Amino acid sequence: MLTRAAVIAASRFGLGARADEAAALNADPPGWLQRQLAPHAPLPADLAGLPPAKSYAREILQSRVDRRRADAETMKLIAQRLRPVYIEEMTLRTAAMVRSDMPYRERLVAFWSNHFTVSARRPVVAAMTGGFEREAIRPHVTGRFFDMLLAATRHPAMLFFLDNLQSIGPESRAGQRTGRGLNENHARELLELHTVGLDAGYSQADVRALAKILTGWSIGRLQRDPDPGAYRFQPLAHEPGTKTLLGRSFREDGEAEGVAALRFLAGHPATARHIAGKLARHFVADQPPAAVIDRLAKLFRDTDGDLGAMARGLIDLPEAWDEPLGKIRTPQDYVIAALRATGSRIDGPVPVQWLNQLGQPPFGAPSPAGWPDRAADWISPEAALHRVEWATALARRSALSEHPTAIADRTLGAAMSGETRQIVTRAESATEGLALLLASPEFQRR
Amino acid sequence: MFSRRRLLQGIGAAAVTAPIRLGFAAVAMEQRLVVVILRGALDGLAAIVPYGDPDYRQARGSLALEPPGSGDGVLKLDGTFGLHPALQPLLAFYQRGEFLPVQAVATPYRDRSHFDGQDVLENGEPFVSSTATGWLNRVLAELPQDGGRRLGLAVGQNLPLMLRGPVETASWAPSRLPEAPPQFIEKVSLMWRQDPLLGPALLTGLKAQAFSDDVLASDRMQGRGNGYGPKAFAPLAQAAGNLLAAPDGPRIAVLEMGGWDTHAGQGKLAGRLAPNLAGLAEGLASLAAALGPAWRQTVVMAISEFGRTVAPNGTNGTDHGTAGCALVLGGAVQGGRVLSDWPGLAARALYQQRDLRPTLDARALFKGILSDHLRVADAALNQRIFPDSKAAPAVAGLLRA
Numbered sequence: 001m002l003t004r005a006a007v008i009a010a011s012r013f014g015l016g017a018r019a020d021e022a023a024a025l026n027a028d029p030p031g032w033l034q035r036q037l038a039p040h041a042p043l044p045a046d047l048a049g050l051p052p053a054k055s056y057a058r059e060i061l062q063s064r065v066d067r068r069r070a071d072a073e074t075m076k077l078i079a080q081r082l083r084p085v086y087i088e089e090m091t092l093r094t095a096a097m098v099r100s101d102m103p104y105r106e107r108l109v110a111f112w113s114n115h116f117t118v119s120a121r122r123p124v125v126a127a128m129t130g131g132f133e134r135e136a137i138r139p140h141v142t143g144r145f146f147d148m149l150l151a152a153t154r155h156p157a158m159l160f161f162l163d164n165l166q167s168i169g170p171e172s173r174a175g176q177r178t179g180r181g182l183n184e185n186h187a188r189e190l191l192e193l194h195t196v197g198l199d200a201g202y203s204q205a206d207v208r209a210l211a212k213i214l215t216g217w218s219i220g221r222l223q224r225d226p227d228p229g230a231y232r233f234q235p236l237a238h239e240p241g242t243k244t245l246l247g248r249s250f251r252e253d254g255e256a257e258g259v260a261a262l263r264f265l266a267g268h269p270a271t272a273r274h275i276a277g278k279l280a281r282h283f284v285a286d287q288p289p290a291a292v293i294d295r296l297a298k299l300f301r302d303t304d305g306d307l308g309a310m311a312r313g314l315i316d317l318p319e320a321w322d323e324p325l326g327k328i329r330t331p332q333d334y335v336i337a338a339l340r341a342t343g344s345r346i347d348g349p350v351p352v353q354w355l356n357q358l359g360q361p362p363f364g365a366p367s368p369a370g371w372p373d374r375a376a377d378w379i380s381p382e383a384a385l386h387r388v389e390w391a392t393a394l395a396r397r398s399a400l401s402e403h404p405t406a407i408a409d410r411t412l413g414a415a416m417s418g419e420t421r422q423i424v425t426r427a428e429s430a431t432e433g434l435a436l437l438l439a440s441p442e443f444q445r446r
Numbered sequence: 447m448f449s450r451r452r453l454l455q456g457i458g459a460a461a462v463t464a465p466i467r468l469g470f471a472a473v474a475m476e477q478r479l480v481v482v483i484l485r486g487a488l489d490g491l492a493a494i495v496p497y498g499d500p501d502y503r504q505a506r507g508s509l510a511l512e513p514p515g516s517g518d519g520v521l522k523l524d525g526t527f528g529l530h531p532a533l534q535p536l537l538a539f540y541q542r543g544e545f546l547p548v549q550a551v552a553t554p555y556r557d558r559s560h561f562d563g564q565d566v567l568e569n570g571e572p573f574v575s576s577t578a579t580g581w582l583n584r585v586l587a588e589l590p591q592d593g594g595r596r597l598g599l600a601v602g603q604n605l606p607l608m609l610r611g612p613v614e615t616a617s618w619a620p621s622r623l624p625e626a627p628p629q630f631i632e633k634v635s636l637m638w639r640q641d642p643l644l645g646p647a648l649l650t651g652l653k654a655q656a657f658s659d660d661v662l663a664s665d666r667m668q669g670r671g672n673g674y675g676p677k678a679f680a681p682l683a684q685a686a687g688n689l690l691a692a693p694d695g696p697r698i699a700v701l702e703m704g705g706w707d708t709h710a711g712q713g714k715l716a717g718r719l720a721p722n723l724a725g726l727a728e729g730l731a732s733l734a735a736a737l738g739p740a741w742r743q744t745v746v747m748a749i750s751e752f753g754r755t756v757a758p759n760g761t762n763g764t765d766h767g768t769a770g771c772a773l774v775l776g777g778a779v780q781g782g783r784v785l786s787d788w789p790g791l792a793a794r795a796l797y798q799q800r801d802l803r804p805t806l807d808a809r810a811l812f813k814g815i816l817s818d819h820l821r822v823a824d825a826a827l828n829q830r831i832f833p834d835s836k837a838a839p840a841v842a843g844l845l846r847a
Contacts, residue, residue, distance in 0.1 A: 071716070121704070163710040166761040181760025185709040188766065192559055198574075204558065204798065328643070357623055359603035366485070366704055369561050376578075379643050380605035381651030382617040388634050388648065389623040420637050432630060439634045441641040 002413025005029040008321055010411075011329075011446040013283065013314075014103035016337025022410045033315050036102040037142050037308055043134065044096035050089065053131025054219075056082060057156040058229030060124055061222050074124065082127035086120055087349050089130030090362040094351045098339045105141065108311055110332070111282055112137045113363070115275075116152040116194060117370035118161040120363050128157035129363035145275065145305030146266035149194060153186075153262060154231040156219050162186035162368065169215040169239025182239075187211035189368045195265040196246070197274035206246055212239040213250055213261045272300040275310075278373070283314045285326050286374045292319050325415065325445035328375040331358035333446065334387065338438050341411040344398040354394075358386055388439050395435035404433030412442045475589065475597065477778070477819050478690050478740055479698045480733065481582065482683075482748035483606060484726070485564060486707035489754040489764050490771030491802065492719055493533060494547045494784065498526035501791040509758045511714055518715055523547065527784045531715060532723035535731040539775055546779050546844065548772040549786035551811060552752060552804035554838075558766035560707070563751030568608035570809065570832045581812070582698060583611025584831045588822050596650070599696035601686045609700050614646065616654035616696055618689060620681070658685075661692045676725030679703045683729035687736025690744075703729070706750060710761040717762075730775060742777035745819050745845070749773075749808065755800050756791060768801035772811060778819060780846050807838035814841035 002010065002022055009029035010017035017025060024032050063077040064070040100106045113133045120126035136155040140148035152158055159165040164186035168175045175181055187210035192198055216238035220228045233255040243250050243257070248264055250257050265271060276296035280288035296313060303309040314320055329337060335354050339346060355361055359378075365371050372378070405425050408416055420440045427433030437443060496502050497513045497520050511530065512519040520528025521537050527547065529537055539545035554573065555566040562574045570581030586598050598615030600606060609615050626634075631652065638644040679701070686699045705722045712719045726748065734741050753770025769789075775781070787805040789795050797803040809832045816822040816831070817840045828836050 163761055163763070166710050168760050170760065175760070180762075183709050183759050183761040183763065184765045185707075188558065192561075198557075198559055198562060207558075359619075367560060367707075375643055376610065377604070379647045380600065380603065380617050381615075381647050381649075381654055382600075382619045383603055383651075384644060384647035385651035385655060386603075386619075386623055388631060389626045391634075392626040392630060393623055417640075419640075423633055423637055427633075428629075435626075435630060436633055436637070440637050441644050444641075444644060 001409045002026060002411070002415075003029075004323060004414045005321060006032075007411075007413050007415040008323070008325070009033055010103075011325065011337070011415075012320065012327065013107060015097055015100065015106060015333060016103075016340045017411045018340045019343055019407075019410060030315050033104045034312065036105045037311050039142055039308065041102060041105060041138075041142075043138065044100060046092045046096035046099065047130070047134060050092070050130060050134070053128035053135060053156050054227065054230040056085065056127040056131070056229070057160065057219055058222075060160075061219075061228055065222065078123045078126075082123065086126035086129065086363075087352055089127070090352045091349045093130055093133070093362060094336065094355075097336045098351075103340075104311075107333075108141050108307075109133065109137055111279070112141055112148060112307075114365070114370040115278065116148070116158065117365050117368050118155075118157040118363065119365045119368070120361065121366065122161055125157050125161045126363075128155075128160070132157035133363075140307065142308030142311060143306075144266075145271075145300070145307055146263055148307070149262050149266050150259065152194070153190065153214075153258075154217060156229060156231060158186070159217065159219060159231070162189055164214055165218040167211060167215055168237045169212060171241070172215060172237050172239050174234070174237040175239070182208070182211050182215065184208060184211040187214055190214075191265070193369055195262075195274070196268050196270035197277075199274070200246070200268070200270035202246055205244075209243040209245045209250075210261060212241075212243050213245065213258050215239045216255065217258055266305055269297075269301065272297040272305070275305075276300055279310060279314060281373050284317065284320050285322075286376075289319060292317060323415075325442065326375075327446045328378050329444055329446050330371060330378060331355055331360035331383075331387075332362065334358070334444065335390075337411075337443070338391070338394055341407055341438070341443075342394070342398045342400075342434065344394065346397065354390060358390060359383055387444065391439035392435045394438060395431050398431075398434060400430050400434060404430055404437050407434065408437050412437070412440070416440070416442050475592070475697050476740075476743045477697065478737065478744040478776075479815070479819060480686065480690070480744065480746040481608065481698075481700050482726075482730075482746065482773075483564070483567070483608065483700065483702045484706050484748055484750040485702055485704045486560065486750070487563070487752050487754055487766055488706040488750040488770060489708060489712065489719060490549065490551075490750075490769065491753070491756065492712070492714075493530050493723060493773070494523075494549050494771040495520045495528045495530060496526055496549070496788065496791065497528045498524075499788070499791050501793075505756050505791040505793075507758050508762060509712065509714060509764070523784055526788065527786075530720070530723050532720040533727045535727040536773070536775070539731075539734070540782055543782035544775060544777055544779055546774040546781035547784045548774060548806065548811060549784060550769045550789050550802055550804055551749070551772050551806040551808050552769040553808045555752065556768065558752065558768075560751060560766070565607065567749070567751045567808070568606060570812075570835075572832075572834045578607070579611035580606070580608035581831050582608045582700065583613050583615070584826075585816060585820065585822060586613040586615070586698065587611075588826045588831070589820065595694070596654070597697045599654075599686065599689060599699040601682050601699055601701045604702070606700050606702060614650055616650060616657070618654055618658045618685060620685070657692075657695070658689055661689055661695065676705065676721045679725045679729040680732045683733040684736045687733040691737050691740045701729075708754070708763050709759065709765060710763040712758075712763040730773075734775070745774065745776040745778050745815050747772060747774050747811075747815065753802055756796060756802055757800065768797045769804035770802070772808070774811075774815070774844065778845050780844060785841070785844075806841070807835075809835045810838040810841050811844075813838070814844045816840075818842075818845045 006025035063073040136151040167183040170181040220232040514522035569577040600617040749772040754764035754767040789803040
C-alpha cells in the first residue's frame with residue numbers, strides 16, 4: 001500500500017506509480033525523486049537512433065526546389081511522409097514515458113517542451129517536434145536555462161514554427177536586394193512566453209529590436225551551405241546597427257549579438273519570476289502561494305538559472321507535498337498514468353489517437369503559449385465525460401492478471417477515499433473495477 | 447439514448463432537475479446568439495477589403511487584392527469595401543440583407559499579445575485582468591431562468607473563457623470514444639459527487655450528451671470534426687446549428703476557429719489565409735442552413751482578439767495589429783451594408799504608424815446586439831457584463847426593427 005507521501009511523489013511529480021515502484025517509493029519519496037535528476041541522463045531507449053529534426057527540414061527545402069510546384073510538393077510531403085513520421089515519433093515518445101524509470105525527469109521534459117512550444121498544428125513542424133524535444137530540451141533539463149533557451153531558439157522546428165528563418169533585416173544586404181523584411185513573430189513570443197513575460201512591461205519597440213537582433217538566425221540552404229536544414233546564421237540577412245532591448249544596447253555583432261541578447265534575457269529578474277511562477281503552478285497548485293514563487297525566483301537568480309537546482313528546489317518545497325491532490329492530470333498525464341498503473345501493453349499509435357480524442361494531441365497545442373495548466377482548463381463537461389468513456393475503453397482492452405483493488409493499493413494507496421475503495425471493490429467484474437479505479441476522482445488528480 | 451435519459455432522471459437528481467420555480471411561467475426564449483471566436487487575429491483588411499480607399503493599394507503592397515470586376519477581384523459590397531473571394535458563400539447573405547460586415551473595430555486592448563487580447567475579448571474587462579468569468583456567462587445570468595435548462599453551449603473540447611462562470615453551460619464535441627454503460631456512469635457519478643470540479647462537470651456533460659444524441663442522431667456525426675484545420679469548422683458549425691434549432695435546445699453558443707496568425711505566406715488568393723476564410727464561410731453557411739426557420743431569430747458574430755498590420759511584413763505575411771473586422775450575420779440582422787466609421791489607410795491615419803486605427807469599441811457592438819436582440823438591460827450591460835463601459839454606448843440599429 002503506497003503511503004500518502006509516496007502517492008504525491010509518484011503522481012504530483014511523476015507520471016503515476018508503476019507496479020514495480022511501490023517499495024522504492026514508500027522507502028523514501030523525496031529520495032526517489034532526487035535520484036532522477038543526475039546531470040547526464042541517457043536518452044530513453046525507445047527514442048535512440050531516431051533521425052535528427054534537421055533531416056526533415058532538409059526534405060521540406062527539397063520539396064520547394066521547383067518554385068512553380070513548391071506548395072503542392074510540400075503538401076504531398078506532409079501527407080505522405082511528415083505526418084506519418086509525426087505519428088511514429090509521438091507513439092515512441094508516449095511509450096518512452098510509459099516505460100520510464102525517471103518519470104519526474106519526463107515530467108520536467110514535458111514541462112519545458114510545453115514552455116518552448118512548437119506545435120504540429122503547423123503541419124511543416126509536425127515531424128520535427130520529437131527531434132526538438134530530444135535535441136533542444138532533454139540535454140538541458142537539469143542544465144542551464146540559458147543553454148535551453150539558446151538551443152530552443154535556434155532549433156529548426158522553432159525557426160519554422162515562429163517564422164524566424166524567413167525574417168530578414170530590411171537594411172541587410174538580402175533585404176536590400178529582395179525587398180523582404182522583418183517578421184516579428186518569434187521575437188514577440190520569445191519575450192512574452194519564453195523569457196521575461198508580459199509583466200516585464202516591454203514595448204513594441206523592444207519586440208522590433210529583438211526581431212532585428214535575431215535576423216539571420218535561420219537554417220542552411222540547399223547546395224549553398226554545408227548542412228542544409230540545420231541551424232545556420234545567415235550574415236547577409238542580419239540587420240546592421242545598434243539595437244536597444246529593454247534599455248540595454250546591443251552593438252552590431254552579427255550572430256553574437258543574439259547570443260548576448262538571449263543571455264541578457266535569461267538573466268533578467270522578470271525571467272526568473274516568470275519561470276518560477278510557471279513551475280510553481282505546474283508542481284504546487286493552480287494558484288501557488290506568493291511565497292513559493294518568491295523562493296523559486298530567488299533560487300533561479302542565485303543559481304544563474306540552474307534547472308537541476310530548480311527541480312531539486314521543487315522537491316524541497318513543503319507546499320509541494322500538501323494534500324489534497326489539487327491539480328488535475330492533463331489528458332497526457334492521465335493516459336500515461338493509466339498505462340503505467342495497469343501495465344497494459346498497447347502497441348502502435350493507439351495512445352496517440354486517445355490523446356487526440358481526450359483533447360491533447362501530443363505537441364499539438366493550439367498556440368505558442370502551449371497547453372494550459374489549471375484544472376478548469378481541462379474539465380469541461382464534454383472533457384469530463386470523455387475521460388469516463390475512455391476509462392471504460394482502456395479497461396476493456398487491458399488483460400488483467402490481478403484484482404483491481406491490488407492495482408488501487410499500489411497506485412493510489414492511502415490517498416484513496418474509503419468510498420472509492422468500496423466502489424472499486426464491489427464492482428461487478430474485474431474490468432469494471434479497473435475502469436472505476438481509472439475514472440475515480442483520485443486518479444484524475446495529482 | 448433512452449437509457450442515458452432515464453439514467454439522468456435517476457442520478458444526482460437535485461443537481462439536474464429544476465430548482466424551485468419562482469412565481470412566473472418560464473419564458474420561452476426564441477432568439478439565438480452565436481459567437482465565433484477567431485483565435486490568432488484574423489487580418490480584417492483581407493476579409494473586408496477597403497479596395498476603394500485611395501491609399502489601399504500602396505499601403506497593402508504585395509497583399510493588395512484586385513478591385514471588383516476583374517477576374518481575381520474582390521466581391522463588391524459597396525463603393526469602398528469588397529469581400530475576399532474566398533468568402534464568396536457570404537455574398538448571398540449580404541444581398542439578402544442578412545450580413546453586416548463591421549470594419550475598424552477593436553476591444554479596448556491596445557498591446558499585441560494574443561493571450562491577453564483574447565482574455566479581454568472574452569472576459570469583457572476594459573483592460574487586462576485576471577477575471578476568470580466570461581461576459582457571455584454574465585449575459586446568461588441576466589436572462590429569464592427556465593428551470594434548470596442550460597441556455598449556453600460550448601462547441602468543442604474546451605470551455606472558452608467567454609462562457610465560463612457561475613451559470614452552468616452545456617458543451618458538445620464529436621467523440622469517437624464508445625459510450626460508457628449507464629450503470630458504470632452511475633457509479634462514477636457517486637465517486638465524483640464530492641469533487642467540486644468533476645461532479646458538476648459530469649452531470650452537465652451527461653445532460654448535454656443525452657440532448658445532443660437525440661438531436662444529432664449521433665452516429666451521423668461520429669468521427670467528423672475531430673481535429674483541426676480549415677475543414678474542421680463546418681461540421682462543428684452544422685452541429686451547433688442543429689442543437690440551437692431544437693425547441694428545447696440551447697440558445698447561445700460559442701464556437702472557436704484557429705489558424706489566423708498569418709505571419710508568413712499569408713498570400714492573396716492562395717496561401718495560408720484563403721483556405722481558412724473559405725472554411726469559415728462554409729461553416730457559417732452550414733450553421734445558417736442547419737438553423738432552418740430559426741435563422742430568422744439568429745445573430746451570429748465572428749470576431750478576433752485584434753487585427754493585423756496594414757503593411758505586409760518581410761515574409762509575405764502580417765504581424766499583430768490593432769483594429770480588425772467583425773462579421774455579423776443572421777436573419778435578425780439589419781445587414782446589406784458595411785458598418786464602419788472608416789479611418790482610412792493614409793500613413794498619418796494609422797494607429798502607431800502601422801495598424802488600422804480603431805473607430806468602434808467591440809463592446810459597443812456586443813452591447814448593441816445584446817440590447818436589441820436579447821433585451822438585456824442597459825444597467826446590466828454597462829456595469830456587470832462589461833464593467834466600466836459607459837464610454838462605449840451600444841450601437842443602435844443593428845437588428846431589423
